[in-house]
Structure formats: structure tokens, C-alpha cells
Amino acid sequence: MIKVLVAGFKGRMGNTTTKMVIQNTDFELTGVYDPNATEKNINEILEFKNMDIPVYTKTSEINTENTDVWIDFTSPSSVYENAKFALMNKISPVIGTTGLTSEQVDNLKKIAIEKTTGGLIAPNFGISAVLLMQFAQHAAKYLPDVEIIEMHHDNKLDAPSGTALNTAKMIAEVRKQKIQGNPEEKESLLGARGADYEGMRIHSVRLPGYVAHEQVLFGGKGEALTIRQDSFDRISFMSGVEVAVKKIGAYNELLIGLENLL
Numbered sequence: 001m002i003k004v005l006v007a008g009f010k011g012r013m014g015n016t017t018t019k020m021v022i023q024n025t026d027f028e029l030t031g032v033y034d035p036n037a038t039e040k041n042i043n044e045i046l047e048f049k050n051m052d053i054p055v056y057t058k059t060s061e062i063n064t065e066n067t068d069v070w071i072d073f074t075s076p077s078s079v080y081e082n083a084k085f086a087l088m089n090k091i092s093p094v095i096g097t098t099g100l101t102s103e104q105v106d107n108l109k110k111i112a113i114e115k116t117t118g119g120l121i122a123p124n125f126g127i128s129a130v131l132l133m134q135f136a137q138h139a140a141k142y143l144p145d146v147e148i149i150e151m152h153h154d155n156k157l158d159a160p161s162g163t164a165l166n167t168a169k170m171i172a173e174v175r176k177q178k179i180q181g182n183p184e185e186k187e188s189l190l191g192a193r194g195a196d197y198e199g200m201r202i203h204s205v206r207l208p209g210y211v212a213h214e215q216v217l218f219g220g221k222g223e224a225l226t227i228r229q230d231s232f233d234r235i236s237f238m239s240g241v242e243v244a245v246k247k248i249g250a251y252n253e254l255l256i257g258l259e260n261l262l
């Protein structure tokens with residue numbers, strides 16, 4: 001049995017993940033973590049009333065010996081300290097939370113090596129998003145003019161999304177530095193052309209009713225290609241999280257991207 005802790009268990013992703021861990025017979029939920037939680041046990045929450053799982057509100061309370069994997073769906077401001085705590089205690093972090101800086105990722109990679117502990121940071125656990133990023137990288141070799149549009153629910157804290165940023169990074173790996181659009185263009189309304197990642201424009205849409213969606217638009221001479229993925233439900237991320245929890249114990253470094261485990 002793989003012993004799992006879920007950080008951010010009361011959030012949108014944390015709640016779905018907690019249920020997935022409980023239902024998976026290869027996993028044992030040994031704790032949940034949220035510094036703002038008022039509960040002492042998860043059974044104080046109606047939908048988990050038959051469970052007996054400690055709620056931790058301080059990392060010092062966590063039984064690290066009883067935890068193999070730390071699943072993190074928290075917030076951009078807390079994920080670094082959480083991941084660092086997990087690695088320092090030889091717990092494998094499986095990180096879905098977005099917003100880590102490149103410097104933070106590099107530090108976590110170093111700690112993982114020092115502690116010979118595996119971990120994963122996945123900008124997106126949905127297979128449709130993983131494929132979209134790979135297809136987009138392939139297409140960009142032939143169609144280097146690209147714009148990315150990501151669309152999310154209006155409670156999202158970070159923009160652009162981690163997936164959009166990762167898509168842009170993957171495309172930048174295969175195309176030459178390129179400034180798109182008319183070199184003389186001017187925005188009469190600030191932000192009209194979106195964010196700029198190495199000459200690529202990223203547009204972030206936030207609307208109620210949406211979950212997580214991305215389009216990558218390519219333009220060529222007299223032709224265009226659009227690649228799109230949609231997560232209509234947070235269940236779409238769960239098979240990716242399951243794979244990560246099952247496989248990450250076999251590694252002793254920090255991996256970036258679910259594709260490394262598929």
C-alpha cells in the first residue's frame with residue numbers, strides 16, 4: 001500500500017483527489033493537510049463521516065514515517081514550502097499546484113538529488129493536455145507563428161495557467177527566437193495583445209462555468225492549425241495523479257511533466 005497525504009484537501013482539486021485516494025485499493029490515505037482547517041479529523045466533514053483520517057494544520061504534526069507520497073493541490077504561494085518539507089523528509093511530492101518559479105524548481109531539484117527522493121511537478125495531469133503540449137511542440141517546428149489561448153474558471157489565482165506557460169516553453173525549445181505580429185503594432189488598450197513569452201502571445205480567459213481549456217493556434221501562408229483540449233470535469237486529472245502516485249517511488253530525482261511517467 002502506498003501511504004498518501006493530500007495537501008489542500010478542502011479545495012476543488014484536493015477534494016476530488018482525496019476521494020480518489022480513498023477509493024484506490026493500492027493507496028492508503030494517512031493524512032490530509034491545510035493550515036487553515038478547523039477540523040481535527042476528516043470525519044467531521046459530512047461526505048467523509050465514515051473515515052478516520054487526521055487533519056494536520058502544522059507540518060510539525062505530520063507523521064512523516066507514515067507518508068510515502070505528498071499530493072499537493074494548494075496555492076502558488078504555499079507550494080514551494082510544502083514541496084520542500086516533503087523532500088526534506090524523504091516523502092515524494094506529486095505536485096499539481098502551479099506558480100512555482102524557475103528558481104524554486106531548480107532548488108527543489110537539488111534537494112531531491114540530495115535526499116535521493118523522487119518527485120513530480122506536473123503542470124497538467126490530464127492526458128488531453130499532455131498530448132496537446134506534445135502535438136503543439138511538434139507543429140511549431142513547421143508552423144512557428146503561434147498564439148496560445150487558455151480558458152479557466154474565474155476562481156483561478158494565477159495567469160497565465162501553468163499549462164499555457166509550459167506549452168510556450170516546450171514550443172520555445174524547438175523554434176527560433178521570433179517576434180510575432182507587425183513590428184510597428186501598438187496597443188491602444190493595454191494588454192490587447194496578451195502576455196509575451198519569447199515573442200509568443202498568451203491570452204488568459206476567466207469565466208464562470210469553465211473548468212480548464214486550452215487552444216494553440218498556428219498560422220502559416222494561406223493555412224492555419226488549431227489544437228484544443230478541454231477538461232470539463234476535475235475527474236479528468238485523476239488518472240494522471242494515480243499513475244504518478246504509483247510510479248514516483250521508483251525515482252530518486254524531481255521530474256517535470258507527467259509524460260515522464262507515461
Ligand SMILES: NC(=O)C1=CN([C@@H]2O[C@H](COP(=O)(O)OP(=O)(O)OC[C@H]3O[C@@H](n4cnc5c(N)ncnc54)[C@H](OP(=O)(O)O)[C@@H]3O)[C@@H](O)[C@H]2O)C=CC1
Pocket residue numbers: 007008009010011012013014033034035036037072073074075076078079082095096097098099122123124125126162237
Ligand atoms: N496540475 C494539474 O493538473 C492541475 C493543477 N491545478 C492547480 O492546483 C492548484 C489548486 O487548484 P484548486 O483546487 O482549483 O484551488 P482551491 O483554491 O480550490 O484549493 C486550494 C486549497 O489549498 C488550501 N491551502 C492554502 N494554502 C495551503 C497550504 N499551505 N497547505 C495546504 N493547503 C493549503 C486552500 O485553503 P484556503 O482556501 O483556506 O486558503 C484551499 O482549500 C492551483 O495552483 C491550480 O492551478 C488545478 C487543476 C489541475
Ligand SMILES: O=C(O)C1=N[C@H](C(=O)O)C[C@H](O)C1
Pocket residue numbers: 098123124125152156157160161162163164211212213
Ligand atoms: O487552476 C486550474 O483549474 C488548473 N490549473 C492548471 C494550470 O494552471 O495549467 C491545470 C489545469 O489547467 C487546471
